[in-house]
Amino acid sequence: MNPASLPEPYPSRRSLLRTAGLATVAAPLLGACVTAAGDDKPATTGGAKSAENPLGVKPDAPLEVVVFKGGYGDEYAIKAEQKYAEKYPDAEVEHQGLQKVGEAVQPRFVANTPPDVVDNTGAGRLDIATLVSAKQVTDLAELLDAPAFDQPGRKVRDTLLPGVVEDGTFDGSTVTLNFTYTVWGLWYSKALFAERGWTYPKTWAEMLTLCETIKKAGIAPWTYQGKYPEYLNDPLLTMAAKTGGLDLVKAVDNLEPAAWRQPGLTQAAEAFAELAGKGYLMSGSEALSHTEAQAAWCQRKAAFIPCGSWLEAEQKDVTPAGFDMVMGTVPAASTGDRMPGAAVQAAGSESYLVPAKAANVAGGLEYLRILFAKESATAFAQANNTLPAVAGATDGLTLSSGLGSVRDAVTAAAGDAFNFRFRTWYAPLAKAVDDATGELVNRRISVADWSARIQKASDALAKDGTVTKYTR
Known part of the structure; x- marks a missing residue:
């Protein structure tokens, strides 16, 4: 993390x-x-x-x-x-x-x-x-x-x-x-985008339009560190927080009933399910480690990769000269978001x-x-x-x-x-979220299943008297 x-x-x-x-x-x-x-x-x-x-x-x-x-x-x-x-x-x-x-x-x-x-x-x-x-x-x-x-x-x-x-x-x-x-966001090569005339998207609708353009150019729009779906959860959760605001974040962290059924979260899950459903994830990404996915991205096999701000340091020995990696903020789900587009996790x-x-x-x-x-x-x-x-x-x-x-x-x-705090406070819930998102983007469960699985894990923790609870 x-x-x-x-x-x-x-x-x-x-x-x-x-x-x-x-x-x-x-x-x-x-x-x-x-x-x-x-x-x-x-x-x-x-x-x-x-x-x-x-x-x-x-x-x-x-x-x-x-x-x-x-x-x-x-x-x-x-x-x-x-x-x-x-x-x-x-x-x-x-x-x-x-x-x-x-x-x-x-x-x-x-x-x-x-x-x-x-x-x-x-x-x-x-x-x-x-x-x-x-x-x-x-x-x-x-x-x-x-x-x-x-x-x-x-x-x-x-x-x-x-x-x-x-x-x-x-x-x-x-x-x-x-x-x-x-800081977590979406990384891309500034040089590649300039070369192709692509503009970083501000909304998810613009992201999907650009992904189609990228796919037609023979490049996978996205890859991710498939063995560790936590990486893909970062932009998903960021999108959800922008939609639902800090109230959504607090409900999740406080293990509130139905927290994972909030519209902001289910809409974000639907967005990432659509990303997978349209074929915008690089084939084979699920099997890749973080180093393998990031190496493929540096080789221009994919245009976007989600990651935290340590990425540049981690890739310094394998990044080609002139690649000019930069991080963009997660695009807004809609114009009605409760947080501004510039908000970051x-x-x-x-x-x-x-x-x-x-x-x-x-x-x-x-x-x-x-x-x-x-x-x-x-x-x-x-x-x-x-x-x-x-x-x-x-x-x-x-x-x-x-x-x-x-x-x-x-x-x-x-x-x-x-920032969400549940990962620090409740390791079992963090794993449940990661596992569910991995299944979601590989089209093995639906958004409803994703929400239900995570909510079940959250409710179990909330009821477990042996687990110290924290609130914000």
């Missing part, structure tokens, strides 16, 4: 903790064996708080950081560790860059000996809702209210893009901070947390204060062509075509950026 992760999440992602591609390849590790943090938490002796040490870090306390090493690598995290070591030269800093973070750290959560900082991202990541229920994560309020590392006069919370704090908030407590800012990814049982909680918070500094975020943007969660991080930079289009989309959306 994370490059090479995902939701993601979706968000990725999505679940929504998606950084690229594999965020939902495997279900997040769940917490049947994650125990609640009790009163036996080992005492951490902090340092004296001051203007230079606002979080009370003990200068010689060791710091251990575990980072998901996906498409973004982990060099950006290592640079923040080096800054930490410069400020606290007596502290030993240990770094691990891993592909399977959840698998590595879950036993340590069980043993109450977790690292001080965890980038809980990638396939098999820990289920954050379970960690929250077990009181295994630190409330980040102190960090958010601390002075920004390199922006005098501002608190950390005031330096973040819209929705970043909310994405990591459960029952009023912010327990994760997402370092990258993911956006959320954080690369999800950082400080375990409640960490030996050096203050150090973990200070590390995040350094990581989320503007200098750190700007360097990340330059290296990865990805929008960080820190506002203004790309100011003054010469941006690539992809990152420039993402930045422009966020600017145009202004206050109309939104």
Whole structure:
């Protein structure tokens, strides 16, 4: 929902903790064996708080950081560790860059000996809702209210893009901070469109007309990462939200009865069923992984592909020169939508947390204060062509075509950026939605079946007293 992760999440992602591609390849590790943090938490002796040490870090306390090493690598995290070591030269800093973070750290959560900082991202990541229920994560309020590392006069919370704090908030407590800012849309080659004289569609009717033109030109209008139908859900859900507004989004996230029968959702499902029914999806897309589908798109075998804003970074080694990939916002279903056409689905990814049982909680918070500094975020943007969660991080930079289009989309959306939370809160519902959409676009179930299947999964969760519920 994370490059090479995902939701993601979706968000990725999505679940929504998606950084690229594999965020939902495997279900997040769940917490049947994650125990609640009790009163036996080992005492951490902090340092004296001051203007230079606002979080009370003990200068010689060791710091251990575990980072998901996906498409973004982990060099950006290592640079923040080096800054930490410069400020606290007596502290030993240990770094691990891993592909399977959840698998590595879950036993340590069980043993109450977790690292001080965890980038809980990638396939098999820990289920954050379970960690929250077990009181295994630190409330980040102190960090958010601390002075920004390199922006005098501002608190950390005031330096973040819209929705970043909310994405990591459960029952009023912010327990994760997402370092990258993911925007979901439809990607195309600006060079191909210019060459063919095609114009990016603003409405779904225009999209279908263009798809017919593209098909007649011998190019598949769309492909998608078929093994992970979450990718196709992003534009479907975005279209639905634009139609039904935030009330639709809240009804879904709050597990309301008949939420998945709302007209905005069924109309969006019908639109994507029509996309498949008219033959506008590249043949064989269902069997493709994210890398295979994206490679075919880069080879101009298809004109559109749905993806989050990590796509450019993930494809950097295989994108042909002059391809000029850009992201467009999801076309409006109709002129009567409750959200403007510029509205985008956006959320954080690369999800950082400080375990409640960490030996050096203050150090973990200070590390995040350094990581989320503007200098750190700007360097990340330059290296990865990805929008960080820190506002203004790309100011003054010469941006690539992809990152420039993402930045422009966020600017145009202004206050109309939104995000579904159910993927983060309820992993089983996220899987039910993904599975149903995969069946829908491969013409094995009807829109009515799609709606009924997902609503059944939502209702089951709503009635399950063992599942902690969240509302917005």
